[in-house]
Amino acid sequence: MRGGFTLKFVGKSIKRVDGVKKVTGSLKYVDDMKMPRMLYVAVKRSPHPHAKILSIDPSEALRLKGVKDVITGEFYTKRGGLYLEDKNFLAVGKARYRGEAVAAVAAESEDIAQAAVELIKVEYEVLPAVTNAVEAMAPNAPLVHPDLGDYKVAPVFFPEPGTNISNHYKLRKGDVDKGFAEADFVFENKFFVPHVQHVPIETHTAVAQMDADGYLTVWASCQSPYAVRQALSAAFDIPLNKLRVISPAVGGGFGSKAGTTLEGIIIPLAMRSNGRPVKLTYSREDEFENAYVRQGLHATIKTGVRKDGKIVAVQNEFIWDGGAYTEYGVNIVKAAGYASAGPYDIDNVCTDSYCVYTNHPVGGPYRGFGMSEIHFGIEQNLDIVAEKVGISPVEIRRINGLKPGGRTGTGEVVEVCGLMECLDNVIRDIELDKEEPASGPNKRRGKAIACGWKAPSMPNNAASSAVIKLNEDGTAHLLVSAQDIGQGSDTVMTQIAAEVLSISPEKITVRTGDTDHTPYEWQTVASRITYSAGRAVYEAAQDAKAQLFELAQIKLGVYKRDLEMRDGFIVSQIYPDRKVAISDLALGLTFEDGSGVHGPIIGRGSFIPPNIRNADKKTGLGEHPVAFWTYGAQGVDLEVDVETGHIKVLKVASCFDVGQVVNPQMLEGQLEGAILQGMGTALYEELMLKDGKILNKSFVDYKIPTSDDMPELVVSFVENPEETGPYGARGVAEPAMVPTAPAIANAVYKAVGIRLSTMPLTPEKVLAAMKEKARKM
Amino acid sequence: MSKLKVSFILNGEEIEHETLPNRTLLKMLREDFDMTGAKEGCGAGECGACTVIMNGQAVNACLVLAPEAEGSIIETIEGLSDGTHLDPLQQAFIDNAALQCGYCTPGMIMTAKALLEENPTPTYEEIKEGISGNLCRCTGYKKIVQAIQSVADQNRVGLGND
Amino acid sequence: MRPFEYFRPSSLKEASELLVRYGDGAHLLNGGTDLIVRMRDGLTLPSAVIDLKGIEQLSRIREDEESVYIGATVNLNQVGRDETIGKYFPYLVKAALSVGSKQVRNRATCIGNLCNASPLADTATPLMALDAVLEVFGPEGEREIPIQEFFVFVRKTSLKPGEIVKGVRVPKTAGQGVFTKLARRKEVDLSMVCMTLLKAQDGWRLSYGAVAPTPVRLPKTEALLNQGAASEEILECAISEVKPIDDVRASRAYRLDMVKVMLRRGLEQIEKGGAVS
16 A cells, blocks of 8 residues: 555654644633533432442432432433443443442532532442452352343353353364373463553543434543444434534543443433533542443463473463443453464464453453453463573564464464564663663662554444545645544544645644534544544545546546646646646636536545454454454563562663554654553552442542653554555554553563562562562572 | 632733632633633642642642632633744644643643743753653653753753753 | 632731631631642531631741741742751751642642641651641640640641641751651652651651551650660561551551661661761
């Protein structure tokens, strides 16, 4: 797709098209919106992790001056969900996690709404709760969803009714029993990854308003307006042409604003408010407890390896703590399952990945979609196995790492793979082989690497589309519903269109996030936007270009095969003085006699990644189950204080094979941000859950990295083009975070000889492990 | 509870206003003056997204009661550019790609502004420490520090210290 | 936030009268970085908020022959920047600058930090080590409270109704001092354990925060230090004089370990001539 010519805009560090609005504070995010006669919503939440709702009495709340309405789950009992229809926006019949919404109030002010919530009386019958995923799989565990068998589910997921298992994914490649028998060594290691939260700096927020003619408009900080539209249409029986979802701006998503979260709570209130807009904004505490969280994982990895370091068999058991609703989580479990071999060429793989209901906060898509969690185990496991076999961590990855011609865990043949180049780059950038001294007598220093991979986890037919409208002055409007959540998609889409049309990016205005006006985009998730929406934009620009060439052929008398776009003109390649400006053709071609043909040029592009086919239901094997894989590696250089256990990360190197860099400066920013996010999970972040209650649902005790935690960062990229990507580009937003935590854990082992099989690596845990080791010696 | 009069200077403009006391400066700025650049990221003084400059000091507007604004000089992000020209810090953020989702950006820029007023030529370490009260989840901070550093470097040249 | 009356008295007398008039419903507002959060969370529901920042005399840092005096409304960054405080009590400067973020310190006050009586108040341990004295204004007149009698329990001081702390008088104390704060994250975090160790001319002073219901002095350990006892004995005595608990930030066991580590490192640092005053 690149064609070997020089690129003018793709590959350049074009400045963000939304930069000025953001640095001036003039961009209006949803909570910044003020509408006349707006009502404010507050939510009554269950104090119990598992309880039947016996009665809800809103009468006292309704009597409070300024309260307009109170609703409960009984108003709309239809279940919904992206992949498995197991959730309601307000609890119906029972509450399944502590914090679940059971009623909602609309009032004249936030203070009144909060006061009203206190006055709603709810009677519960407390039920036994399951707060451990492994225990929840036991035969007599209390059932979170006794009616699981009745739930509608997409055919690629396999719930087990009568249990808490909402998806059991199986991967069966080769014959692991044979593999283990042939192995010289067999090792088994366990890992536990606790829940974390995305912590977008902007909390979830939405406004809804229903017109007199039943037309509903929703403004939401969401990654996927079309997904929100679909979910709300289904839940509330509103036809799609009468439901408009607008996402004006998103202050960070990381997956938490994918799908739907709070949007459905306000819809019934909007439907009953006689045209008044209704707004709900989550507090930070709500964000920790009632937005999606990243599932916990109990992982067991069994490895059979030969003396020479070749891994011959891997058996994985992943038990995921999916929380109270797993409408989204079932796919994370599947994605982790088919990626469970890691970026390695292993002939025999057996994986069971279970999505388990618990009475915990709702698990959902989080940057990495299962990859960070499983790689914490996979990449440490590799280092453990390497040491036992007597080879280095780099060596075991060179032997087993995927290369072109190899086969993935699902049996797919690898055509493009820059993994080894990425590994080489990070080894170079942290000077892995150079032993460097620690900064003091109580510190020990260690360096280590880790690899990672990810594919976009999405339905095989996930689609993107784009429209380009040419203006009569030679500028253009680009309409997409890819959502810029910070990753820079507005700018990237603009660059791609500019490249095809050969007009400067300043001449293109990109508009997004309005289901009435911008065309369909499945979701802004899965690291798929540069690739998929980018392709749609590419196709739309090509379509506009084709129409321009049709008209230019007539106008110039030059065959269209000999035309090219150049700096706002359509130019003959043979007779360079024969050219016509885009502006002259934008509204059609006008002849000398004043008549015109064709009309306005509107370029359309639609894209579905080609040829992605379902894997086998029983074995999980498939020749092309995903659009592409993104490979990469990271290296970490850190110090441990041996008396307090504190870890200080000195330097992180990161390298990914992105196919084609679209915007180098923005890509660096992605990789740098991902490293810090990975560091956060490795060092500080954990939702501390006790009996279903989050003990640390605020920034006082849930810590994310600050600027002063930032280590030296060295990022680089490798470009092995993705054949079906625009200009060869593939996605990297999520993979960029995957190796960080295990690289840190591996470096801690190098520094002080202890392995922590759980995150975060807090000073207390590190110290305890060091003391334990000293005791044993 | 009745409204109180509160007089202050907001981005250079003299303001005579009335407010109920039981709300924060942040809410007053956002709701009464439509200065929505300062954001409520946590409401508890932990994230810095609400940072404004009050009497020359960077403060979390979510931790100031509206009546406490009486007699003070308040600068918000909206006051940094005149509608035509960007403040050098704002330009530096764009040039260095020091923003992604933009939500922490106004608070971050105001903290940086106050930092540079107090110390026009901070070191890399001083910048890292100086903005540690502003959380960012997108950028990893590196380009933010670089952006501020570039303005500090301009200041160094201006002061004749290159 | 629930409704309340807001007052900005211009004298201590006026402030104290308001406190008495509104009784339990009255709360003093100083930096606000603690009170406003509590009000937002519904933990404190005042009917009257009395802003002290209109009382000019409370905003000063003064010095005389024997002491340095920090007024009630002086914020933590001001404490951190002050040359006099930096000259005599560099470890107090370090403690003040370790609280919250820069933005928080531009509002939060040293006196407020003390009056909240959190067991982990960072400015408490240096002032405990210095035997600071709180000067109090009340309905029955003025009095002084030695800091060791000030903290009664978690979030409880020995102040009587209507009393307002005007400021703290810190005796100039020659010697070497060290303040250490151990937290999960480098910046903007509450202490897991904090400590001030001061080798004063008249003897050692040792104070810890976050290891008991209030910040504490360790008199037995101080005595051993003065006697020049063996290091092992000193460290064991230190952990016997504290009562840490398990909480979300750290466990009791870890805190006890850190008490020893921090003391040992503090002694080393003073040995090497650290933080002279």
